[in-house]
Amino acid sequence: MHQNRTLTDGGWKSRAVIKKILLSRWTKALLFAACLIPLLNLGWRAWNQDLTANPIEYITHKTGDWTIRFLMITLTVTPLRLLLHEPQLVRFRRMLGLFAFFYASLHFSVWFCLDKFFDFSEMGKDILKRPFITIGMAALLMLIPLAVTSTNGWVRRLGYKRWQRLHRLVYLIALLGVIHYYWLVKSDVRLPLMYGAIWAVLMVPRGVEWLRKRSRSTATVAG
Amino acid sequence: MNAMIIRKSPSLRYSDVTPKQIYLSRRGFLAAGSVVLASPFTALADTKLTPASKSPLSTDEKITPLELATHYNNYYEFGTGKEDPGKNAPGKLERVRPWTVSVEGEISKPRTLDLDEVMKIAPLEERIYRHRCVERWSMVFPWIGFPLSALLKQFEPTGKAKYVAFQSYHDSKTELGSFAAGIDFPYVEGLRMDEAMHPLTLLVVGMYGETLPDQNGAPLRLAVPWKYGYKSIKSIVKIKFVEKEPPTTWNRAASNEYGFYSNVNPEVDHPRWSQAKERRLPDLLPRNTIKFNGYGDQVASLYTGMDLRKNH
Numbered sequence: 001m002h003q004n005r006t007l008t009d010g011g012w013k014s015r016a017v018i019k020k021i022l023l024s025r026w027t028k029a030l031l032f033a034a035c036l037i038p039l040l041n042l043g044w045r046a047w048n049q050d051l052t053a054n055p056i057e058y059i060t061h062k063t064g065d066w067t068i069r070f071l072m073i074t075l076t077v078t079p080l081r082l083l084l085h086e087p088q089l090v091r092f093r094r095m096l097g098l099f100a101f102f103y104a105s106l107h108f109s110v111w112f113c114l115d116k117f118f119d120f121s122e123m124g125k126d127i128l129k130r131p132f133i134t135i136g137m138a139a140l141l142m143l144i145p146l147a148v149t150s151t152n153g154w155v156r157r158l159g160y161k162r163w164q165r166l167h168r169l170v171y172l173i174a175l176l177g178v179i180h181y182y183w184l185v186k187s188d189v190r191l192p193l194m195y196g197a198i199w200a201v202l203m204v205p206r207g208v209e210w211l212r213k214r215s216r217s218t219a220t221v222a223g
Numbered sequence: 224m225n226a227m228i229i230r231k232s233p234s235l236r237y238s239d240v241t242p243k244q245i246y247l248s249r250r251g252f253l254a255a256g257s258v259v260l261a262s263p264f265t266a267l268a269d270t271k272l273t274p275a276s277k278s279p280l281s282t283d284e285k286i287t288p289l290e291l292a293t294h295y296n297n298y299y300e301f302g303t304g305k306e307d308p309g310k311n312a313p314g315k316l317e318r319v320r321p322w323t324v325s326v327e328g329e330i331s332k333p334r335t336l337d338l339d340e341v342m343k344i345a346p347l348e349e350r351i352y353r354h355r356c357v358e359r360w361s362m363v364f365p366w367i368g369f370p371l372s373a374l375l376k377q378f379e380p381t382g383k384a385k386y387v388a389f390q391s392y393h394d395s396k397t398e399l400g401s402f403a404a405g406i407d408f409p410y411v412e413g414l415r416m417d418e419a420m421h422p423l424t425l426l427v428v429g430m431y432g433e434t435l436p437d438q439n440g441a442p443l444r445l446a447v448p449w450k451y452g453y454k455s456i457k458s459i460v461k462i463k464f465v466e467k468e469p470p471t472t473w474n475r476a477a478s479n480e481y482g483f484y485s486n487v488n489p490e491v492d493h494p495r496w497s498q499a500k501e502r503r504l505p506d507l508l509p510r511n512t513i514k515f516n517g518y519g520d521q522v523a524s525l526y527t528g529m530d531l532r533k534n535h
Contacts, residue, residue, distance in 0.1 A: 187405030
């Protein structure tokens with residue numbers, strides 16, 4: 001795959017080492033553990049009664065923060081893979097995406113159980129009346145089919161093309177997450193804008209790819 | 224100062240449970256800052272205040288622990304996170320001496336008051352008030368101060384004085400800028416004249432038996448207990464008698480979300496959340512919010528005939 005480049009022996013060797021690390025079972029296990037750190041941190045703080053004066057708000061915000069971060073990290077995998085010429089990176093994408101779903105579910109559960117106290121009618125009213133909750137809820141619901149069809153079995157069942165089309169829904173989900181955050185804050189929009197900018201940057205390679213494919217197909221038609 | 228030697232009161236003071244850090248950071252500053260030492264107000268900086276009297280207007284509800292009251296604040300000039308003011312504010316306002324308050328506008332003799340003069344206007348009293356934030360949390364503060372009316376009565380308003388406008392201190396060098404905070408600085412607030420003159424409206428100089436900590440709006444702030452917290456403007460430097468309803472910071476930032484009156488009202492939702500309940504920190508379970516924050520008996524008559532949904 002690197003035919004056009006002249007690489008020194010050392011270069012090849014380090015490539016091989018990186019490949020070995022990426023393929024190692026341990027790397028995946030380590031990453032899995034790392035993804036649990038935010039949850040462990042919350043647990044540790046709860047144990048030490050260090051969840052600020054308003055623990056429920058704190059937990060809600062932290063799980064929300066990590067949902068949007070994991071969505072952005074998941075969206076980074078493909079551009080990074082192309083940039084570094086390391087296709088093996090894709091091995092981690094499913095896990096990262098599932099962690100986004102995991103933290104989103106926690107985010108929702110904390111809100112529903114501790115803020116709404118299992119009151120379905122209150123929850124329903126909020127979802128209908130508050131636009132930021134409406135789209136947050138929509139984003140969470142859209143994550144469910146992606147989580148369900150994240151297995152190899154489902155890729156086969158759907159066929160890769162169709163599976164890929166379905167999973168592009170994550171672009172919209174991440175954008176809804178950004179808007180959800182933007183509408184939630186009172187006035188300091190710096191962080192939501194930052195996530196919006198990250199989202200836009202991550203969409204650039206996708207846009208380029210889409211334009212390239214389109215011009216190729218129109219070229220074929222014209223030809 | 225002599226309290227270290229002559230302990231008059233054997234009971235536990237609020238400051239006995241104050242985290243060491245706050246005091247250390249202030250003491251460190253006092254030691255370093257000759258400006259502060261030169262100020263005539265030094266004796267009052269971070270010292271006990273002895274209110275002359277308890278007030279019948281106080282609630283007997285449980286007072287919020289001092290640790291929470293000083294480490295969970297909205298004071299956007301020192302950061303937009305609730306933990307930020309407790310970290311960033313201490314020492315910053317204390318060094319602003321002499322502190323002066325300019326009283327101007329529709330009055331016969333505009334004048335600038337020094338903080339020492341303000342402190343002598345009326346006897347200090349302790350008022351334990353509920354404090355309801357628009358964000359659905361609440362606390363109970365033992366404020367020390369005197370009715371704002373005592374200060375306002377010292378001036379002769381012209382016939383045009385219908386409202387009172389307030390302005391906070393702002394120093395863009397040591398505080399957050401408007402761009403980062405997302406609201407305009409200096410922070411401004413206002414009250415209708417009858418609200419400003421109401422006996423519940425307190426001009427606050429201390430809390431928990433001491434002068435105000437910087438993160439709580441030192442050295443001079445308002446406590447308007449039947450309104451959402453942002454009406455109780457902090458670190459006041461200007462009081463102006465005006466004819467027309469003055470602009471207020473949060474209303475300018477989002478007029479559909481924050482009205483001029485901002486009376487606590489469980490029946491009128493914030494566009495993004497219901498105001499029916501609140502969390503009395505550090506409680507976990509929410510409780511019902513009471514109209515006018517439970518001060519309806521005293522203040523509801525101010526708004527007779529007004530549509531409180533329209534004038535939210």
